[in-house]
Amino acid sequence: xxxxxxxxxxxxxxxxxxxxxxxxxxxxxxxxxxxxxxxxxxxxxxxxxxxxxxxxxxxxxxxxxxxxxxxxxxxxxxxxxxxxxxxxxxxxxxxxxxxxxxxxxxxxxxxxxxxxxxxxxxxxxxxxxxxxxxxxxxxxxxxxxxxxxxxxxxxxxxxxxxxxxxxxxxxxxxxxxxxxxxxxxxxxxxxxxxxxxxxxxxxxxxxxxxxxxxxxxxxxxxxxxxxxxxxxxxxxxxxxxxxxxxxxxxxxxxxxxxxxxxxxxxxxxxxxxxxxxxxxxxxxxxxxxxxxxxxxxxxxxxxxxxxxxxxxxxxxxxxxxxxxxxxxxxxxxxxxxxxxxxxxxxxxxxxxxxxxxxxxxxxx
Amino acid sequence: xxxxxxxxxxxxxxxxxxxxxxxxxxxxxxxxxxxxxxxxxxxxxxxxxxxxxxxxxxxxxxxxxxxxxxxxxxxxxxxxxxxxxxxxxxxxxxxxxxxxxxxxxxxxxxxxxxxxxxxxxxxxxxxxxxxxxxxxxxxxxxxxxxxxxxxxxxxxxxxxxxxxxxxxxxxxxxxxxxxxxxxxxxxxxxxxxxxxxxxxxxxxxxxxxxxxxxxxxxxxxxxxxxxxxxxxxxxxxxxxxxxxxxxxxxxxxxxxxxxxxxxxxxxxxxxxxxxxxxxxxxxxxxxxxxxxxxxxxxxxxxxxxxxxxxxxxxxxxxxxxxxxxxxxxxxxxxxxxxxxxxxxxxxxxxxxxxxxxxxxxxxx
Numbered sequence: 001x002x003x004x005x006x007x008x009x010x011x012x013x014x015x016x017x018x019x020x021x022x023x024x025x026x027x028x029x030x031x032x033x034x035x036x037x038x039x040x041x042x043x044x045x046x047x048x049x050x051x052x053x054x055x056x057x058x059x060x061x062x063x064x065x066x067x068x069x070x071x072x073x074x075x076x077x078x079x080x081x082x083x084x085x086x087x088x089x090x091x092x093x094x095x096x097x098x099x100x101x102x103x104x105x106x107x108x109x110x111x112x113x114x115x116x117x118x119x120x121x122x123x124x125x126x127x128x129x130x131x132x133x134x135x136x137x138x139x140x141x142x143x144x145x146x147x148x149x150x151x152x153x154x155x156x157x158x159x160x161x162x163x164x165x166x167x168x169x170x171x172x173x174x175x176x177x178x179x180x181x182x183x184x185x186x187x188x189x190x191x192x193x194x195x196x197x198x199x200x201x202x203x204x205x206x207x208x209x210x211x212x213x214x215x216x217x218x219x220x221x222x223x224x225x226x227x228x229x230x231x232x233x234x235x236x237x238x239x240x241x242x243x244x245x246x247x248x249x250x251x252x253x254x255x256x257x258x259x260x261x262x263x264x265x266x267x268x269x270x271x272x273x274x275x276x277x278x279x280x281x282x283x284x285x286x287x288x289x290x291x292x293x294x295x296x297x298x299x300x301x302x303x304x305x306x307x308x309x310x311x312x313x314x315x316x317x318x319x320x321x322x323x324x325x326x327x328x329x330x331x332x333x334x335x336x337x338x339x340x341x342x343x344x345x346x347x348x349x350x351x352x353x354x355x356x357x358x359x360x361x362x363x364x
Numbered sequence: 365x366x367x368x369x370x371x372x373x374x375x376x377x378x379x380x381x382x383x384x385x386x387x388x389x390x391x392x393x394x395x396x397x398x399x400x401x402x403x404x405x406x407x408x409x410x411x412x413x414x415x416x417x418x419x420x421x422x423x424x425x426x427x428x429x430x431x432x433x434x435x436x437x438x439x440x441x442x443x444x445x446x447x448x449x450x451x452x453x454x455x456x457x458x459x460x461x462x463x464x465x466x467x468x469x470x471x472x473x474x475x476x477x478x479x480x481x482x483x484x485x486x487x488x489x490x491x492x493x494x495x496x497x498x499x500x501x502x503x504x505x506x507x508x509x510x511x512x513x514x515x516x517x518x519x520x521x522x523x524x525x526x527x528x529x530x531x532x533x534x535x536x537x538x539x540x541x542x543x544x545x546x547x548x549x550x551x552x553x554x555x556x557x558x559x560x561x562x563x564x565x566x567x568x569x570x571x572x573x574x575x576x577x578x579x580x581x582x583x584x585x586x587x588x589x590x591x592x593x594x595x596x597x598x599x600x601x602x603x604x605x606x607x608x609x610x611x612x613x614x615x616x617x618x619x620x621x622x623x624x625x626x627x628x629x630x631x632x633x634x635x636x637x638x639x640x641x642x643x644x645x646x647x648x649x650x651x652x653x654x655x656x657x658x659x660x661x662x663x664x665x666x667x668x669x670x671x672x673x674x675x676x677x678x679x680x681x682x683x684x685x686x687x688x689x690x691x692x693x694x695x696x697x698x699x700x701x702x703x704x705x706x707x708x709x710x711x712x713x714x715x716x717x718x719x720x721x722x723x724x725x726x727x728x
Contacts (some may be wrong), residue, residue, distance in 0.1 A: 003390040004368040005401050006665045008609030008681055009487060010392060026367040028372060029393050032487075032610070037369050056682060077500075104492060123396075125489035128468060132496020135463040135635050136441075145615075246373030246396070251509075269497055301370045315371055318376040 001026055006034075006058040006346050013059035014149050016210035018219075022229035030060035030123045031123065036231035042321055046235045048235075049198055053157035054230030055218050058195070059149035064107075064119040064127045068141035070114045077271055079109060080264035081257065086111050094119075097258040101275025101338045103253050104129055106260070108180070108193065110204075118204075120150065122245035133271070143329055147207055151214065154200035154230070162201055165214075166190060173315050183217075185211050194230045197240035197364055213330055219250070238329045241290060243363030247290065248317045248331045254347065256284040257333065286335050290359035291316055291345070293328035298350050305348040306332055306356065313338040314355075316347055325363050334358060365392055370398075375425035375687070378513050378575035382583075388591035394424035394487045400595035401700065407687055413562055414688075417521035418483050418594030420583050420728040422559070422566070423513035428471075428491045430484040432505035434651065435479045435629025436667055438498055441635055443473060445626035449516030450475050455540040455555055455708045458483075460490065461626040467617050468493055470609050470624070472557065472567075474542065482568075485513065486609035497635070513570055515578065518564035520666060526565055526587045529578075550574050559596045561604035575597075602693045605654060612652065612681045612695045620648040621697065650699050654723035655680055655709070657692035662714050669712040670696055670720065680711055680720075689727050699721060 004027075006012060009352045011017075011033045022034045036057060039045055048054065066074055075083045079094045096119075105126040110118040116321050119126065131143050153162055162170040166181040170190060173179050178191035189204040219227060241247055249258045256279050264276045275283055291306070297319055319330035330347075336349035337347060341360040346353050368391075369374060383628060388400045400421060403409055410420065439447045443458045449573055450456055460483075469490040474482040483490065495507050517526055526534040530545040534554060537543050540557035553568040553702045569575050580654075585593060607613055613622040614636045620643050627642045655670070670678035683694035690695075703708060704722040710717050 001367045001369055002398065003365045005365055005390050005392050005663075007611055008664070009608065012665075027367050029396075032393075034366065097494045104495070128489055129496040131462045132493040133500040134496075136497040136500035138463075143533035163595065210415070225506055237541055244616065258664075265496075285555055289629065297371075300372070301376075302372055336559050 001197055007293050010034075012013070012341060013057055014102070014205070014208040015057035015059060015215055016240065017107050017212060018215045019057050019229060028071075031062050033060035033062075035060045035345045037099055037234075039229060042234050042353065043277065045230055046233045046323070047110065049155050049196065049230055049233050049269075050125065051156065051229065052221060052226040053153060053155035053161050053200075054228050056152035056154060056194075057214065058152045058232070058233050061106070061120050061122075061150045061200045062119060062145050063148045063204075064130055066130065066141055067363035068139075069115060070134075070141045074130070074139055074141055075109065075117055076266070076268045077133060078268055080132065080270050080272065080276065081108070081192075082266040082268065087177070089177050089179065091178065091193060093176070095255040095258070095263055096129070097255065097272030097276070098129070099275070100272055101254050101279065102251050103245070103249055103255065105259065110189070110191070111120075115246075118148070124173070124245065130342040140322065149205045151203045151205055152194045152196045152205070153218065154196045154202060155198045157222075157225045157227075158200035161218065161225055161227060162190070164221050165217060173201070181314050183210060183214055187244070195242055196236055197242070198236070209261040215266075234318070235329070238318050238320055238331055239322055239325065239363035242362065243288065243331065244318065245284055248333075248353065251306075253333075254279055254284065256280065257287050259288050283336065286333050287316060287339055289329040289332055289334045289339055291319075291332040291347075291356050292359055293319060293330050293347050294355040297321070297347075297354060306334060307344075307346045307348060308338050313345065322363065329363055330356070368393070374398075375713065377570040378569070379414050379421035379423060379515065379579055381576060382579045385419050390558045395426045395485065397424035397425045397426075400468065401598075403593060403595065406684065409594055410687070412590075412592055412595045412724050413519050413594055413597050413600055414558060415520065416566075416590040416592065417517060417525050417586060418592050420518060421475065421515045421556045422596070424484075425484050426509050427512045427568075428485060428494055429508050429510045430494065430505055431480040432503075433479060434498075434503035435481055435502050437458060438494070438505055439473065439481055440630070440632045441497060442494065442638065444630055444634050446632065447473070447621045447631040451494040451541070452539050453543065455524075456555060457540070457627060459619040459622070459627055460493070461619065461636030461640070462493070462615075463635055463639070464637040465643065466615050466721055467609070467613055467616050467619065467622065468615065470613070474555070482512070488609065502509065510647055512515070513569045513575060515567045515569055515575075516558045516564060517567070517582065519557045520564045521586075521589045521591075522562075522564035522628055524592060525582065526554070527588055528585050529581060537565070540602050547574060547578055554725070560600055560607055562600070569618055575601035576660065598682070599693070602682050602684055602695055603686055603689065603693070605728065607652065608682065608696065608728035612697075617697075618648065620644065623652050648700065650697050650702055653696055653698045653703050654726045655694040655696040655698075655711075655720050656723055657683060657694050657711050658719040659692075660715070661685070661711075661718060669685060670698060670709075671710045671712060672702050677709065686727065693727055694720070
């Protein structure tokens, strides 16, 4: 944990006052914005998230706004999923790649209109790639980062809390679909999505005017539901196998390696397609696996080597103790020679070697 | 100042042990890497920098490595300066833009060979723009971020310290030129450059093996020169008018607005050229100015509005008290109606209004 100065370059969000008032204890930075990491400790935050409902400042999930006559064509170029099949109220998780088939981001595309899309990005200036492609081809689109701040409502009581504010309509929103609903006469895009496995919504709040009023209403309306301010939880997201771009994958990895090959199915000529199809035929040489680790382990600041018979066969990129499963849960990238479920490995932590084993799947 | 967790996504550098040992008191994050912001307080760091010599961990200045048959063509597309005129040992400050002529970064290009360049970037994933252009056009180049960590030696005694380690040859390196010099038999690229007005060098350290040995040698060899671990200094850089991408300019700004129009002179058809030439003819509507502010001001976390007769005519993006000049020195973006030297304005700080005036130039 280090002290980091806030400047114009390192941004607070429209919800930061609420986050501070709730007693945030540490942050991470994500797209140069503060993203809370912890409030009452990972463990307490985790138990609460699995039982009740939380309000998360995820304004750092910035939007790349693409609009214009060539918007759909540009989306076809950068999306490995067939955008033409997307319903008018749909969101698509799209692993985006460069021509070598290496992951540049793992955003969610939101279709606002036939000629208007948002790409809701993980950490990284994917907007620059989109601009580069568009500029090189001279496409007729405008591309910008709008003042849109996602607010996530996550946890098993999310439907109940949201229904009190937006009406029972929210209950009918299907997974990765959205509705435009009204808060104090102001229309907001509300999607059933979010970075947890506990269910919930993401509200795309435009501008600052309704940001804290919505926040305050959620907190006061949900008092009897034991609503709390929260954030993506390290333990819960590893249990659920939710990958973090920059931690569990980066520009060195392919969609097949991170288990996203199934999303690469567009019949169109998207960027990276040749590399994706070549790797599909020969199979990836390594892939993401759920890893259980024995003993006590330090906070995972950097990748930890995974070894078999003293030789490196992969690395662990996220790891933490899970109270519910009584073991350290981890995400690792493992060579195809050692990725079968049940394979015994060793992890080299800063505190020494630990026994580990490849799991059949994540803890869900 | 906020607590930020270090993870695989938020990186330490190959020099972080040296930075910690020197008692860093706060950081900023830059290209998702720790960049020290302060050691013994801005004021003490500042006086020392102007008098002696400092060693700076600026590993966060990442390189975009571009190599291949089309590398020079790609550089011609993204550089507003005529890359064909670049000497074999030269570095160019290049304001890079999208097709709308809006600044994407303000990096330094380094020519390694006729078909091999580094773009040493300010904060932001400019590598994604370069990849986007290359992928869209199908250029024959490889683009990656190498494991290269710049180390800056800054201050009036820089030549003396560097000569003790790399030999008197360093004294002959001209401004924004480089030489390949040996440290313990290992060749390093040493350029006369750096983010201060006190003179000095940047050493591009490849890999980790020689990083801390070089650091330690600089510190021990320079003891009688009163060498210290330092970092880009907020006061000194504002006095000198050194702009910070993300603070003083961003994707909304043009090169003319930030005073970099003179660097946009390539006769080739670079990206953004039409927009640049159009604005050159009509003149920018706003431009960066040195601003002096009276009274005491709070730390500049966000932009502060600049007002004339109660109406906003610009904003201050960086500001701090300068002991040497006895006033608050600031960088602001000012409308062309109010940018003449001597114009009296008001600045709206979090602690209230302050008098300000447009200066003829920066404090150098």
